[in-house]
Every structure is written in structure tokens, then in C-alpha cells.
Amino acid sequence: xxxxxxxxxxxxxxxxxxxxxxxxxxxxxxxxxxxxxxxxxxxxxxxxxxxxxxxxxxxxxxxxxxxxxxxxxxxxxxxxxxxxxxxxxxxxxxxxxxxxxxxxxxxxxxxxxxxxxxxxxxxxxxxxxxxxxxxxxx
Amino acid sequence: xxxxxxxxxxxxxxxxxxxxxxxxxxxxxxxxxxxxxxxxxxxxxxxxxxxxxxxxxxxxxxxxxxxxxxxxxxxxxxxxxxxxxxxxxxxxxxxxxxxxxxxxxxxxxxxxxxxxxxxxxxxxxxxxxxxxxxxxxx
Amino acid sequence: xxxxxxxxxxxxxxxxxxxxxxxxxxxxxxxxxxxxxxxxxxxxxxxxxxxxxxxxxxxxxxxxxxxxxxxxxxxxxxxxxxxxxxxxxxxxxxxxxxxxxxxxxxxxxxxxxxxxxxxxxxxxxxxxxxxxxxxxxx
Amino acid sequence: xxxxxxxxxxxxxxxxxxxxxxxxxxxxxxxxxxxxxxxxxxxxxxxxxxxxxxxxxxxxxxxxxxxxxxxxxxxxxxxxxxxxxxxxxxxxxxxxxxxxxxxxxxxxxxxxxxxxxxxxxxxxxxxxxxxxxxxxxx
Numbered sequence: 001x002x003x004x005x006x007x008x009x010x011x012x013x014x015x016x017x018x019x020x021x022x023x024x025x026x027x028x029x030x031x032x033x034x035x036x037x038x039x040x041x042x043x044x045x046x047x048x049x050x051x052x053x054x055x056x057x058x059x060x061x062x063x064x065x066x067x068x069x070x071x072x073x074x075x076x077x078x079x080x081x082x083x084x085x086x087x088x089x090x091x092x093x094x095x096x097x098x099x100x101x102x103x104x105x106x107x108x109x110x111x112x113x114x115x116x117x118x119x120x121x122x123x124x125x126x127x128x129x130x131x132x133x134x135x136x137x138x
Numbered sequence: 139x140x141x142x143x144x145x146x147x148x149x150x151x152x153x154x155x156x157x158x159x160x161x162x163x164x165x166x167x168x169x170x171x172x173x174x175x176x177x178x179x180x181x182x183x184x185x186x187x188x189x190x191x192x193x194x195x196x197x198x199x200x201x202x203x204x205x206x207x208x209x210x211x212x213x214x215x216x217x218x219x220x221x222x223x224x225x226x227x228x229x230x231x232x233x234x235x236x237x238x239x240x241x242x243x244x245x246x247x248x249x250x251x252x253x254x255x256x257x258x259x260x261x262x263x264x265x266x267x268x269x270x271x272x273x274x275x276x
Numbered sequence: 277x278x279x280x281x282x283x284x285x286x287x288x289x290x291x292x293x294x295x296x297x298x299x300x301x302x303x304x305x306x307x308x309x310x311x312x313x314x315x316x317x318x319x320x321x322x323x324x325x326x327x328x329x330x331x332x333x334x335x336x337x338x339x340x341x342x343x344x345x346x347x348x349x350x351x352x353x354x355x356x357x358x359x360x361x362x363x364x365x366x367x368x369x370x371x372x373x374x375x376x377x378x379x380x381x382x383x384x385x386x387x388x389x390x391x392x393x394x395x396x397x398x399x400x401x402x403x404x405x406x407x408x409x410x411x412x413x414x
Numbered sequence: 415x416x417x418x419x420x421x422x423x424x425x426x427x428x429x430x431x432x433x434x435x436x437x438x439x440x441x442x443x444x445x446x447x448x449x450x451x452x453x454x455x456x457x458x459x460x461x462x463x464x465x466x467x468x469x470x471x472x473x474x475x476x477x478x479x480x481x482x483x484x485x486x487x488x489x490x491x492x493x494x495x496x497x498x499x500x501x502x503x504x505x506x507x508x509x510x511x512x513x514x515x516x517x518x519x520x521x522x523x524x525x526x527x528x529x530x531x532x533x534x535x536x537x538x539x540x541x542x543x544x545x546x547x548x549x550x551x552x
Contacts, residue, residue, distance in 0.1 A: 170285075
């Protein structure tokens with residue numbers, strides 16, 4: 001099962017007064033990685049929306065926070081698909097620190113994405129042209 | 139079981155180009171409500187940190203996104219405690235829209251909070267003075 | 277000249293690892309106050325958009341950061357209009373801390389807002405029904 | 415005068431319901447570029463803080479918003495120093511779109527940064543070891 005990796009640098013904007021990355025901001029990192037995974041598969045989400053009225057919405061997420069990420073760290077987001085259904089995709093993602101001497105998993109997530117119509121916001125089956133290409137990366 | 143309610147207005151900062159609240163930002167709303175619940179119980183988190191070296195960190199979160207919240211809506215965050223253990227508290231939270239004619243649950247979450255030492259970032263038991271007061275609101 | 281006041285509580289989401297409010301987030305506070313000023317004048321921005329295709333965009337901003345705001349502080353945003361032109365409004369805003377014993381100005385801004393068409397993103401004159409009402413609060 | 419360039423991709427997290435990048439978020443892009451400029455000069459801000467108690471704070475900013483940036487665009491942040499004084503640095507920055515056929519300046523800023531002591535939050539002269547190295551990039 002293919003694994004897609006995307007680097008994320010921690011800037012001040014991502015941290016809070018506790019000195020670590022604010023818990024909601026890991027969800028931003030996870031989404032950047034999913035967006036780049038889709039781009040690497042050949043799909044731009046703005047074009048999917050304009051040409052096919054397709055948008056991807058998060059239906060549910062589970063996150064385990066193991067260790068905090070800190071200002072200035074370079075993180076690595078691992079993304080792979082664990083399930084592919086009619087209108088939804090289940091991702092398994094994790095964020096690791098990449099210090100020279102140690103690699104440590106900081107945060108793990110399971111994310112269910114639903115393909116929806118951009119106007120009606122109702123779920124729609126993932127079209128075949130998209131499915132066949134994305135499944136090559138599963 | 140007591141339920142704590144906190145209103146949240148949706149501003150442009152909370153939304154994304156999909157026209158709805160960005161999925162990570164519901165976690166900010168959930169935390170505002172937990173902070174205000176603690177304040178309503180008589181505890182200020184900056185004082186807990188300065189005087190007792192106590193900080194609360196999110197250990198895990200599960201979120202179900204049912205319907206999207208939109209710009210300018212006035213939301214209501216419901217918060218109650220479902221479990222109280224040595225060093226952790228389990229919250230059940232939900233966000234509803236509050237239009238005059240309909241109340242609709244938009245988003246549900248289960249959040250585990252751990253009491254940690256502000257310096258060492260290691261879990262520590264919730265002190266009795268805090269526990270006894272917070273449990274009055276459970 | 278009327279002054280509109282709006283309170284803002286500082287949550288963890290607003291701060292950074294420097295222990296203070298992240299510099300971009302004051303702009304979110306300023307916008308919340310402008311939105312609430314408009315609501316207090318009787319206008320909801322989502323309705324202005326849907327019914328009149330009117331959106332307000334920031335054309336320029338100047339911010340002076342005097343003292344940092346910190347986690348858990350209750351701030352006060354002061355907003356008043358200094359100029360009212362064809363398609364634009366110039367706001368003067370400031371953010372103060374509200375500790376019991378001292379009031380301190382933390383941050384000052386001048387913000388130019390332009391009324392634009394929601395589709396074309398081109399400036400359009402502020403309609404009379406809006407102008408006459410808003411000017412009552414100037 | 416040397417110009418430092420840093421690319422920024424626009425994700426959903428950066429946009430708002432107006433369909434464009436939220437006005438405060440350009441300040442995050444500007445800071446990423448300043449941080450990377452400093453890193454390219456050989457300085458890591460977490461080390462400057464730990465070893466020299468040095469932090470950089472924004473003292474003032476002026477931003478002109480010319481055209482909106484949109485979801486999925488790849489932007490380029492240009493950064494150069496226009497003034498170097500005892501305790502402060504004045505940056506001139508701009509953000510451009512980088513579509514294949516057109517380059518368009520979207521946003522321009524002047525930012526004054528002050529070197530402060532991490533504990534006292536009072537300004538302190540930029541140390542010579544830092545100044546001499548940074549000025550090579552001016």
C-alpha cells in the first residue's frame with residue numbers, strides 16, 4: 001500500500017502559548033498532505049470543483065496526540081488510503097518529527113472524506129476517472 | 139448531568155472557500171467552550187499554570203461532521219463531562235445552529251483532556267481542589 | 277463621533293509560542309468588531325451579499341503593535357469611522373486590555389474597507405440605504 | 415539589494431467564504447518568508463531564543479491588498495530589507511501569483527521588526543554576530 005509523504009515546517013502561526021503546536025492546527029497539516037496527495041495523483045481540487053462540481057468534505061476524524069510538535073520543527077506527514085468506497089475515502093495519516101537523530105510519531109489520525117456536490121452539498125459517488133487514478137496510489 | 143452552553147458567532151476568519159466553516163476551526167469552538175466551562179467553575183487557566191504548574195492538553199479527539207456551519211451563523215456549543223479519571227477528563231461536546239425556526243446539530247465530538255505539568259509535559263493527577271469543584275458541574 | 281466597543285477574549289488559538297497573541301490574529305479581532313458594528317447598525321453581511329451582491333473587502337491596513345496581549349485576557353476593541361467616501365470606509369480601531377486596575381492600549385489600526393460586487397470583485401458605490409444608516413453611527 | 419523568494423501554496427485553511435485568502439492570513443505568509451530568509455542566512459529562531467534570549471517581534475505593519483489570492487494558487491513571497499537600525503529591521507515584502515502566463519502582484523507590505531529580550535519583552539540592540547551576517551543579505 002503506497003505511502004505519500006509531505007513535509008511541513010512549524011511556524012509561529014501554528015503554535016500556542018503552551019509552546020507547542022495548537023491541537024486544531026494538526027488538522028491543517030493533515031489536509032495539506034491530502035491535497036498534495038491528490039495533486040500528485042494528477043488532480044487539482046479547484047478544477048474538480050469548476051469542471052465537475054466535485055468537492056471533498058471531511059465527514060469524521062479521529063486524532064491521537066502522542067507528543068507535541070514545537071516551533072521551527074520540520075515535520076513529515078504520512079498519508080495512505082485504508083478504504084475506498086462509493087462516495088467516501090478513509091485515510092490513515094500520521095505526523096512525525098524529523099530530527100537528525102530520532103524519528104518520533106507525534107500524532108495519528110483516521111479521516112473519512114466524502115465526495116459531495118459543490119452546490120447541493122449532498123454526497124455523490126466518486127467518478128470513475130477519479131477513482132481509477134486515485135486507486136493506483138492505494 | 140449538567141450541560142454547559144456557550145455561544146459562538148461564525149466570522150469570515152472561521153470559514154473557507156467552500157463557503158462553510160473550515161473543519162479544523164470547530165476544534166477552536168470546542169476549546170473556547172471548555173475554557174469557559176472551567177471559568178464558570180471558578181478556574182482561570184493562566185492562574186492554574188502560574189500557581190500550580192497545571193496545563194490541560196488534548197490527548198485525543200473524535201469529531202463527526204454532520205452539517206456545515208456557515209458565515210454569520212450564531213452557534214451554540216454544548217459541553218458536558220462523561221468521565222472523570224485520575225489525570226484525565228472525557229468531554230462530550232456538540233455544536234448546533236440556532237436559527238429561530240430550527241435547531242440542528244452540526245457537529246459532535248468526544249475529547250479526552252489530560253492534566254499535565256507545564257514544565258515536564260508529563261501527566262499528573264488532577265488536584266483535589268480542582269476535582270471537587272469541577273465535579274459539581276458533572 | 278460615535279465609538280463602538282466589542283469585547284474579545286484571548287484563547288489558546290490566538291496565541292503563539294512567544295506567549296502572546298500572534299500578530300496576524302489582531303486582524304481577526306479588528307474584523308469581528310467591524311462585523312458587529314455593522315450588525316449593530318442593522319445590517320447582516322450574509323444578507324447584503326445574497327440580496328444586494330455586496331461584499332466588503334479590506335483594501336489596506338496599518339497596524340501599530342504597542343504591547344502584547346496574552347492568553348486569557350479580556351480585550352476591548354474600539355471602532356469608529358474617520359472617513360466615508362464613495363465606495364470606501366476608513367476605520368480607526370484600537371485594542372485595549374481591561375484589567376481591573378489598568379486600561380492599556382495594546383494595538384492601533386487604520387483600515388480601509390472597499391464595497392465590492394460579490395461576483396466581479398470590482399468596487400461599487402456604497403448604496404444610499406446602507407450609507408444613510410451607517411452614517412448615523414459615525 | 416538582495417531579494418529573497420519563498421513559495422507559498424494556498425490551501426483551504428487560508429481562504430474564507432468570500433472565495434479568497436482571508437486578509438489576516440497574508441501576514442502569516444509574510445512571516446513564513448521572513449523566517450525562511452533568516453534560516454537562509456544561517457539563523458534558527460528557536461536557537462536564537464534559547465542561546466541568546468533573542469526574539470523578533472513585529473512593531474508595525476502596513477499592507478496594501480491589490481488583488482485577491484485564491485484557493486490552490488502557488489504564490490511567491492519576495493522579501494528584502496530596506497533599513498537596518500539598532501534594534502529594528504524594516505522589511506519590504508510582496509506576494510505575487512505565479513500562473514504560467516501572468517505574474518501579478520497581489521499584496522504589498524512594509525514590516526518593522528524589533529529585536530527584543532525573550533524574558534523582559536524590551537527592545538535590545540541586534541547583536542553584531544547576527545547583524546554582520548544578516549547584512550550580507552541586504
